[in-house]
Amino acid sequence: DAGITQSPRHKVTETGTPVTLRCHQTENHRYMYWYRQDPGHGLRLIHYSYGVKDTDKGEVSDGYSVSRSKTEDFLLTLESATSSQTSVYFCAISESGNLGNTEAFFGQGTRLTVV
Amino acid sequence: DAKTTQPTSMDCAEGRAANLPCNHSTISGNEYVYWYRQIHSQGPQYIIHGLKNNETNEMASLIITEDRKSSTLILPHATLRDTAVYYCIVSYNQGGKLIFGQGTELSVKP
Numbered sequence: 001d002a003g004i005t006q007s008p009r010h011k012v013t014e015t016g017t018p019v020t021l022r023c024h025q026t027e028n029h030r031y032m033y034w035y036r037q038d039p040g041h042g043l044r045l046i047h048y049s050y051g052v053k054d055t056d057k058g059e060v061s062d063g064y065s066v067s068r069s070k071t072e073d074f075l076l077t078l079e080s081a082t083s084s085q086t087s088v089y090f091c092a093i094s095e096s097g098n099l100g101n102t103e104a105f106f107g108q109g110t111r112l113t114v115v
Numbered sequence: 116d117a118k119t120t121q122p123t124s125m126d127c128a129e130g131r132a133a134n135l136p137c138n139h140s141t142i143s144g145n146e147y148v149y150w151y152r153q154i155h156s157q158g159p160q161y162i163i164h165g166l167k168n169n170e171t172n173e174m175a176s177l178i179i180t181e182d183r184k185s186s187t188l189i190l191p192h193a194t195l196r197d198t199a200v201y202y203c204i205v206s207y208n209q210g211g212k213l214i215f216g217q218g219t220e221l222s223v224k225p
Contacts, residue, residue, distance in 0.1 A: 033213065035215075042202075042215050042216065042217050042218060043153075043159065043202075043215040044215070045213065045214060045215075059214065088156070090158050090159070092158075092159075092213070094213075103149070103161035103164065104151075104159075104161065104213055105161070106158030106159045106160070107158050108157065108158050109156070109157070109158055
């Protein structure tokens with residue numbers, strides 16, 4: 001299995017508080033992604049990174065920011081958590097951007113509850 | 116990225132082949148077809164991908180039509196552990212935006 005660690009695995013936080021989720025990889029893969037998964041919506045891309053300090057928005061980026069200061073770490077921050085951000089968050093990595101010749105590996109997910 | 120259409124759910128008898136269809140009629144020439152699956156609340160797992168030719172690995176086979184507008188994922192001998200949601204994705208660049216649809220919920224029954 002690809003070396004991807006998400007932390008924390010579970011978190012309960014209050015509305016309005018900042019929250020940071022961490023994705024750590026030991027594969028030295030260039031690309032990293034953050035998704036959220038909610039019932040009835042499947043997996044939706046929040047942000048992704050194509051290198052250190054290089055990030056871009058996904059489908060549902062509002063209310064989220066990301067940072068990647070090192071190859072191995074991709075942080076997802078909710079500046080002021082809202083109940084609508086209660087979800088399961090998945091991190092993924094892939095090796096390169098070559099045309100369709102690599103697969104993505106996913107972490108085990110972080111269950112975030114905003115009360 | 117091209118969009119895909121999959122049936123919402125399917126059933127398959129244990130030991131039989133599971134054939135999961137996917138329509139991607141707007142696929143462009145440089146887009147690959149990927150299949151992932153997600154077993155209850157776990158992270159998605161890569162299964163297989165292809166461009167034009169049929170592909171086979173230890174998990175499954177991928178059959179892509181000649182016009183590339185549709186494909187079929189085949190699990191040759193489905194087991195109860197293959198019960199999962201299966202996602203068909205078309206993507207120009209794996210390092211770019213990997214967009215998931217709703218997928219097909221496959222139930223393998225004894």
